[in-house]
Amino acid sequence: MRKPAETIMGREKIMKNNNSKTKMRKGLWSPEEDDKLLKYMLRNGQGCWSDIARNAGLERCGKSCRLRWINYLRPDLKRGAFSPKEEALILHLHSILGNRWSQIAARLPGRTDNEIKNFWNSTIKKRLKNNSSTISTSSPPNNSTTDHDQSNPKDATGRQFMFMHDPDIMAAMFMDSLSSSSSSSMHEMVMSTSNSLNPFPFPFLDNSYEYLSNISTQGGAGEGYFGDFGFVEAGATGLKSDPLIPSLDNAGGDHVHFFDSKKFGNNSLGINGDQDIKMEVVLGVGNHWQGENFKMGEWDFEGFLESTVSNTYPWLNDL
DNA sequence: AATATCTCCAACCGCGTGCAG
């Protein structure tokens, strides 16, 4: 690895600091510097980065401290190689978001934008280039500038098909397909593939119950996709500001929507402003059934399905 | 074994944005 800062020639710079000229170190962080910053952050939490740099006794600019904390020292960082699941998610999110690394990173817990960007530039880009003769390309929406456009991974050699049964991957893919016209081919791919994996939608229900329960107990928000059905649980702050789901900007309460994915459209994403969980079943635009409200923590998902959904859709009883 | 080239990735740089004075 690289040598610590003091050994790198020409990598130090005189910068003004509080009316005095202080040597600001640059380059790699030493273990001692890491230790100082880590201890300070754990003790005092985040604040003004230039103050942090000074108060922690570091001869670094605040910007450098911020970067070191975010990309390396933060305790919630995940280490090690990207898993195939993460890779598939990155591929898909990049097809929608382009080089918006921070937004991609926001959907991969424990990963930083820098890490994902490096991974993309060093690994994925190369792989896609190698496969370019078999990849059909299309441009991501209104994003930037560089040559990533030529390596749109939307149809990345079919690799994503192996994850079609994975709820986490499918959740993100499905939700993204809802809000991006550019990913319609992805949605079609999802549809056609899921049909072959899961010829009838409802065996997913046990999984979704578990999945939704986890989401609700965490107070977060989530989404899912199983077979021909997709669902969205929304209303938490995470989704309110989710750039991929603009139609939920004004969501106030927790609610769950189910979609018949074969017929769904963005119009099926409604807004529910109350504080309850609201179950909705949407079998295509114009064929909308709105279910009961449930208090947080009291909802009986299986009971709901049994009593309400199955009454509306008796063929559920055959499952 | 020596050298050249490639790959990875930590860190830097410049720019845009938001906010306070």
Add this chain to the structure above:
DNA sequence: TCTGCACGCGGTTGGAGATAT
């Protein structure tokens, strides 16, 4: 409105280690 500062983001750099010649 202007200015300065802090922050966050994406693009780029450059050194260490790996690999090829």
